[in-house]
Amino acid sequence: MWIALSQLFFSIDFLAASVRFAMPLASAAVGEIISERSGVVNIGLEGMMLAGALGSMMGAYYLEDPWLGLLCGMAAGALVAAVHAFVVITLAADQVVSGAALNIGLLGLTNFIYRAVYGIEERPIVAHFEPVAVPVLSRIPILGPVFFNQIPLVYVTYGLVIVAAVIIVRTRWGLELQAVGEHPRAADSVGLSVSRVRYLTVIACGLLAGMAGTFFSLGQLHTFIEGMTGGRGFIVLAVVIVANWSPARAALAALMFGAAEAVGLRIQALDLGVPYQFALAFPYLLTLAVYIGLAGRSRMPRALGQAYVKD
C-alpha cells in the first residue's frame, strides 16, 4: 500500500499540481517581500488578491482575452494598494489595521460588485488561460511536464521571481528599497524620498497580488466566486517570514505549500478514509507548523510596520 501511495504522491500529475498551486503564492509573496523590505506590512494581500480575481474575470468577460483580463486584475490590485499606500504612507496610519480593513471591505465589495453586475444567475465562464507546453523544455524527463506544461501565467511568475530577486539584491533600486526599510531616517538624510519609494513598492505589491488573484479566476475556475482566494493571502504572509524576505526562498516555500494543497486534493481523491476536513485543513496546519519551526530564525526589516513622518 505504501508503494502505491508513494507512486500516487510522487507522480508527474501530483508534482505539476503542486507547481500550479504554488505559483499564485509565489507571485503574491514576491509582492509582499518588495513591500515589506521597504518597511510597509500589507496584510491586505487577501483583499488585493480577491480584487485581482474579480478584476481579471470582469476584464476577460468584457474584453474576451485572458491577457487583457490579467491587466485589469493587476490594475484592480494596484488600485486597492494605492488606497493602502495613501492611508499608511501619506496619513501615517496603522499598517496592520489598514490591511485588515481592506480585507474585510474587499470581501464585501467584490461580492457587491459581482452581484450588482452579474446578479444571481449562473456564473459566466470567461476567456481564460489554458496550459501551453513550452517547446523543447517540456520534453525534459520529469521536469518538463512538471514545470513547463502549465498555463502561461506560471511562466510569467518564474520570470518574476528571478527579476525580483535580481532587483532586490543586485541593483541600486533594490538598495534604496532596503535602505528605506531598514533605516528610513538615514535614507531620507541622503536624499531618498521615503514616501516615493514606499508608494512604488506598495503599488508593485498590489500589481503582483492582482496577478496572484488572476490565477484563481482565469487559471483555475474560469469565473469568479466570493472569497475564492480562501485565505491564501494569509498563507503568503507566513511564507514571507519563513523565507526570510528572500524571493528565491519564498518560491521554494510556495512550492512546499503548493504541494500541501495537492496532498489535500489527493487525500480526498484517493478516499483513504481520512476525513476530507483534514485534507482541507492540511495546508493551514502545515503553514502553522513550518512557521512555528522556522520563524525564529528570520530577521525582519528593521523599520517594518513603522510609519515614517518627516520632522
Next chain:
Amino acid sequence: MRELLRQAFAPRSSRLQSVILPLAAVLAALGVGGVMIAVAGFKPLEIYASMLESAVGTPQGLGVSVTNAIPLILAGLGVALPFRCGLLNIGGGGQIYIGALFATLVGLGLHGLPPAIHLPLALMAGFIGGGLWGAIPGSLRAGRGLSEIIVTIMLNYVGFWIVSYLVHGPLKDPESYGYSWTMKVPVTAQLPLIFAEARINLGIVVAFLAAAVSHFLLSHTVPGFEMRAVGAGAQTARFAGIRVGRSTVLSMVLGGGLAGLAGTAVILGVQYRLSDFFSSGYGFTAIAVALVGQTSPIGVVFAGLFFGGLQNGVNSAQRSLGIPMGVALSLQGLILLFMIAGQSATLIRWLRKRRTARRVDSTQPAVLLD
C-alpha cells in the same frame, strides 16, 4: 501600530472626541457606500431608510438587532482586550467555533442538572474553549516572539475544520438527514428569552456583564494595568518590572475566551445546535467593532449594537430591495479605514496647523492698526 497603541493607552483626550470620531467615520462610510450603491443602480437613501426602519423601527426588528449584537459585543471585546496589550487578535473566527464546540459538548453531555447549574457550566466551557484557542498564539508570541496575527489566522481555519469534521461525523444528529449539525442542547443549557415579544435572550446580559468585567479589569486591577502598560510599550513595561509574557498570554486567553463566549451565546441563545455554518464572519466584524468602540469595553458595547443593527438592516434590505449582502462588509471596511485615517498623526497635525494658521490670520488686522 505603535502610534495607535500609544493613543489607545493614553487617557482619552476628550469624551466628545471619542464619540465624534466614530460618528464621523460612520457618516463618511455611509456617504461613500451611498455613492457605491447609487452607481450599482439602487437608490441609496431609500435603502438606508429601509435599513434604519428594519433595524430599529419595530420591537421585533430591534430584537433582531440586539440579538445580532450579542456575539459582536463579545467577540469585539475579544479583540479589544488583546489590542490594549498590543496584540491584534484576528483569531475570533476560530475561537468562536472552538468555544461553541466546548459549550455544546457540556450542553449535550450533562443531563438532569437544573438550569442554574447547567447553563453557567456550559457558558464557562465556551469561555475555556475559546481561551485555550487563544492561549496558543498568546504563548507562541510570549515565548518565541511569533506573530499572533499569522498564528491566529491559521488557527481560524483549523478550528473551523475541526468543528466541521465533528458535526459531519461523530457529533452529527442521526435524526437530521438534510443538515449536518448536532442534536439540540437541552433547555437547561439554553439562554432563555428575557423579552418574549422582541425575542431577546439572556445572552445580552452576558454580553453587558462581560463588558463591565472587562472595563473593571482594565481600569481598576493590577493585571489590567500591566496589560495596558505592555500595550503602550513592551520595552518600557519590562524595565518597570512587568512580566510582559504573562500579560501577553493573559490578554490572549481572555480575548479568546470572550470570543468563545460569542460562539457559545449564538448556540445556546439562538441556534441550539452546533453546525459549521453558524458564524458568518463574526471574527472579522469583531475587529471593526473593537476599533470603532476605540477598544474601550463600553465603546465596544455601543459599536456592537450599531453593527448588529447594520447587519440586520442589510439583511432586510437584501430580502426586500435585492441589494447584495456584500454591502455590510464593504461598509465595515470603509468605517475602519475612516477611523484610522481620522486618528492618523498626519491628519491631526494638519488640523492643528490650520488652526494656528487661522489664529495668526485673525491677529493680522490688529497688527496693521498699530
